[in-house]
Amino acid sequence: MASNSISQAASMATEICTQIASIFSKPTHPYPPPLDLLVTELASVASQNGRVFLYGVGREGLMLKALCMRLFHLGLSAHFVFDMTTPPIDAADLLIASAGPGGFSTVDALCAVARSNGGRVLLLTAQPETGSCVKHANAVAYVAAQTMADDDADAERDAKSRPLLPMGSVYEAALFVLFEMVVYKLGEALGESPESVRSRHTNLE
Secondary structure: OHHHHHHHHHHHHHHHHHHHHHHOOOOOOOOOOHHHHHHHHHHHHHHOOOEEEEEOOHHHHHHHHHHHHHHHHOOOEEEEOOOOOOOOOOOOOEEEEEOOOOOOHHHHHHHHHHHHOOOEEEEEEOOOOOOOHHHHOOEEEEOOOOOOOOOOOOOOOOHHHOOOOOOOHHHHHHHHHHHHHHHHHHHHHHOOOHHHHHHOOOOOO
16 A cells, blocks of 8 residues: 555656656747856846845745745845845846746836836746736746646546646746756856855754
């Protein structure tokens, strides 16, 4: 019984990981590969001693919070929007925002405010052609994954055909994987050793 459960879990995990990995083999033209774009933008901000602001709604926001934490560990001044200690954004700074389905009213508004104060905006999205947030972006990172904008699940589906990754889960999981790659490549670009990264981790736990 236990071995069957383990085998089933391993099979599901493999299927999920394969689905996420397939996102990164899809072409993004005319947009640059998201990994290259993020590393370039973040390295540029770091070289100018600028700050990085991050925002996303729901589960997308959780992925960006995880990235915010690691950017701090890499030595950047990183802030999640709406935290009590978030400073004002200005011309030397970068806002990284996510709108998987293309637009959210809060993301639209924050990107517009960032631009009006001279900040640079990098938008992560799966809908670069139709989304409302794109008009505020200086750079677009196209993550070609399913979101709720193109989730074809409906009430008529029976339990047997339920997708392993429903609604926006593919996009959100792809963000987590993308950000781990970004942290690795950015650490190389900034010359950060594992020891220096570890030294910035909180000890108030």
